[in-house]
Amino acid sequence: MPTNSQPAGFWKRNQMKIAPYVFLAPGALMFLIYVLIPIVQSIWISFQDWDGLGPKTWVGLANYVELLDDDTFYVALKNNLLWLGLYLLAIPMGLAAALFLNQNVWGIRLYKSLFFFPFVISQVVVGLMFTWFYAPDFGLFSQAIKWLTGSEVAILADERYVTYGIIAAGLWPQTAYCMILYLTGLNNLNAEQIEAARMDNARGWRLLRHVILPQLAPATFIAMVVTVIGALRSFDLVSIMTAGGPYGSSQVLSYFMYEQALSEYGYRMGYGAAIAVVLFLIMMVFITLFIVRMIAQERNR
């Protein structure tokens, strides 16, 4: 019967066209519902006044206008820039650690794993460890400072140092991450080029700069991506170590947003969404740069 065999025939003829969409559908649907649509919704909510339960009221740009007059916003923005700038130190530090460990001696594999350890641990635990480390009276760090300078500093209670203290805690796992990226990169160097450069008497710093680093460019790119994203995403450590304090001096946009939208200060979803949109726009600058580079690479394949 021709009509009976038609579905199978239709499938056979068209499966190349339909199959990709069938394979794509479940994952793409989830991603759409939980990631892509919420981005649009957040932008929409940022123009509303909303407590999360009652009706939304359209307020136009009022949330953004208020943001521009909010001192905490500027503190958070400044701290985000500080995070971004200082977090990038993880890249040279990770490279240095990788160069130090890129040897073939007994037990080196275990050393590499142990150096990588901080990245595997939850940031909550990292935050608690550094809180203990910085604690006045008995924290190891404050004891060391006392021994060196004679006076004690409570890092996390001091508006001048608090953000630096948290960033240092963040650099610990991030350096480990960059280190592992560079170790992999160093494993795949082109030995011939290096030998040739050595023949030409290139050594140490010059060899690193002109021969090794260009070969490590892919690792550096990935390290840049994950470090920039990590710096702007910083939330866990701020929440654990200071909750933005003292007096809001260690605020960052991600925590400020959370605090405004969901905390004892009240549920200001619209205002929170506006902060999130600002953070999103800052990150979009970097995301666009990364994607443009990836597109260029895809074309070269």
Added chain:
Amino acid sequence: MFPTPIQKASGPTRLAYQIALPIALVIWLFPLIGVAVTSLRPASDLAAGNYFGVPSSIAFENYAAVFRDSPIGWYILNSFKVTIPTVIGAVGLSCLTGFALAVYGFRANLWVFFAFVAGNFIPFQILMVPVRDLTLKAGLYDSTLGLVLFHVAFQTGFCTLFMRNFIKGMPFALIESARVEGVSEWQIFRHIVLPLMRPAIAALSVLVFTFVWNDYFWATVLVQGQHAMPVTAGLYALNGQWVAAWHLVSAGSIVAALPPVLMFFLMQRHFIAGLTLGATKG
């Protein structure tokens, strides 16, 4: 290779390197070692001001106390209830999406791919209000399933990037010749491509396990009560209760950190292969 192998260096240099290694490691892991030692220190030592010296005895009692007097065992169970289904869901879905994006040249292919990639990098805060609202309306707020669904969706982005690039690296002739023989697309996926994806599946499983286990933000946004709280948020709550009881905080921290650490040590090769994807070739 670079730097010059230490075997070629002079004797004293080699010795210096061998000595520098453990010293550097101890300095690097100082906060961790400190917390590990504190977790085994009896409370009486801390009360007496013995913070750095040799503990007067090894207090496994701290660990017993943490499990007995706090719901940390329950929190850990919740973390498993969130993490394991997420790993299965995200890796499973991304096998399918990765295959679709790697094998077929349909029109929107690159756009869909870049949407997945870009979605990976966005700040969580831009998703927070709508995802919380969606979870509330679906009746899944304060449940492990609510967390699982979000994590599956979000991790699918990263996993798709990984899977797609992995399948792109496979010999395409394999698929072509199967097609010539009339093997259906599903059979190609199931019997030709999927068996070859095993290393990628292993790598992603450990990575997603670690990412989701260590998640703190969503655990605080989508869960409120003890009964569904994962260990990261739970530890934060306990830290508030155990004010300055550092022997307990330390023991709790070590317990919470242990599962991903074990996972890393058991599956190290896969873990690093997953993490360093793209670090060698563009």
